[in-house]
Amino acid sequence: MKSAIDITQTVKNWLDPENQTLQKAVEKTISEGLFSSEDIQHQLSVLRGNVENGDVEEWVKRAGLTDEKNAKDKKVLCLHAGNLPLVGFQTAIGVILSGADYYGKLSRKDPHLLGSFLKEIQQANIGQEIQFSTDLDSFENLEADSVVFAGSENSVPDVKAGIQKRSAAKPNATYLIRTAKFSMVFLNKWNEEIKEELVEAMLRYGGKGCRSVAVVVAEFELDEVKEELRTSIQNFWKENPQHQKPAPELKYQFAYNEGIQRNQLWLEHFLIQETEELPETDFTVNWVQGDEEIVRALRMKFGEVVQSVYTAGSEIERLKTDPLSQAQNPPIWWKPDGVDVIRELIR
């Protein structure tokens, strides 16, 4: 597909470390305090790796996208979240690769980075409509055929009402709603490499992505690795200073755990606690001692809010797993909520 080749080349150009437009977007994002330099550079480095590995071509193949089978002439409205840098990039490029016309409501929390890519795509004249704005009102009367956004049970009605009020989508538009909130990991062994991967998976982007590990099921207690983890986390923060600090509710949770004598690792700005509860708040990881059966049970209990279950190489019977090393370093064709956006649009 020629357009896919053109798009890949545009992505490469945009990701070029010498690209002034991208550099300015990065600087603006940092100066406005939106994300840390380290998290942005990590994300860009992952994307560069994706492109160099041929991930875009691989995605086209996996999705079954061809000159005949595509989403050409479809209008797709994307409402991007802004919890981590370029979180909307995968959806945006997926929609553009599909051949659809892309209309992106960029997050006010991450307007510059994705915006700089979309400008580059606009200038490449790939024959598709590319429009973006941080204001949903810009898409009044758009009457999109499909809408893609990340939401939760509670936020969906408000978002749909907002879209309908503006006629931004057709009344019969299809909605692709991502509801995953966090990921889990199963650890049946422990070594230096796994420890480093776990720390990265928990702490990168402040643990705010749906690929971030928020539940650890390990065959050993937190106590057995607590001090090693503490040191490792502190080392991670030396290289990747925490961009945002948690709200006082985290200390409240720590105090509660002390009260009920729940085992925990308290790091002032991050908390790992032994509990099987749903991890609801940011900067918190729940640790459960258990085996594969517990992983399956928790996966089922938490349901659609779980994005991925990682392992350090092992497989879990009757459960799809991904390597822990890919938690914050996924291939570009990874499936949020198990759904391939391209495949969904050309279906």
Next chain:
Amino acid sequence: MITSDSIFDDSLSFEEKVLRIFEFQKQNNPTYQRFCDALEIRNVQTPQEIPLLPIQAFKDTEVITTAEHSTFFQSSGTTGMERSRHYLIEPELYHQSIIRGMQYFYDLDEYVIWAYTPGYNQNPNSSLIWMLNTLIEREESGLSKFLELGKRLDESELDKIQQSGKKLMLFGAAFGLMDILENHPVQLPEDSVILETGGMKTHRREITKEQLHQQLAKGFGLPQTQIHSEYGMTELLSQAYAQGSLWFECVPWMKVSIRDPKDPMKEVENGEEGLIGVIDLANLYSCSFILTGDKGIQREDGKFQVLGRWNPQNLRGCNFLINHD
């Protein structure tokens, strides 16, 4: 040292009692002590500086000031579900709180009590059933009772209540009262009061409190001002009441504040949503300072509304929020 008698003693101000109970519980309730220590709470001068213990503690551990207890209350729940336990050290204190609390809002001697709930023998560990049993036993006409669930309300007994010169106070969970209307509709004497005790969600329906009150009023043939609500729970030994509106008022030894979920030490502005925090002095031997999991708002006069359960799931992960993104 504060005693249970002084909880209801008007010669001490609420603030004085709060500070004394805080000191007592901080010293004698190990869970609360560890909680306060971890928050570095030292010298407290005002009630606002006192931390509220998350209500989940009653599920996760024993919230007690002494190992001796006569019984415990347990929240309802299905098999395998975690249930709260509230140990009762001095049943008389709960008894007093119930009677004095009801008397604060109603002239109790005017009422016959009917409870459309499971009976005491079926559920002796329910704090609500214990409360209803206390009210029924106290009432002297012999007409007060637990009603048989699923059965029609006996109209001849309603006549007897009217003939006795008393009024009916009918307690029931929201869905139970709706069941009466659906299966065996009946018009109550016009001076009756319905006291619904919560339980809005069932496997069959979910309606707003306002709709519920409208339907109950219409169904039982009463003005909406006679549809009242009780706000209570296993973890509290006092209750708040809403008399004919959605706004609850506390008894004098209980106080509600609305807390910022991101910083539970802080109260939110009046009219702003947050977590309902409760100071219940009747919880003398457990913990009087409770952060519930309920969402609420409060107005200037201290009255508050309960808006359901607080759901923090919006807060983590990728999530497009129309007013924030």
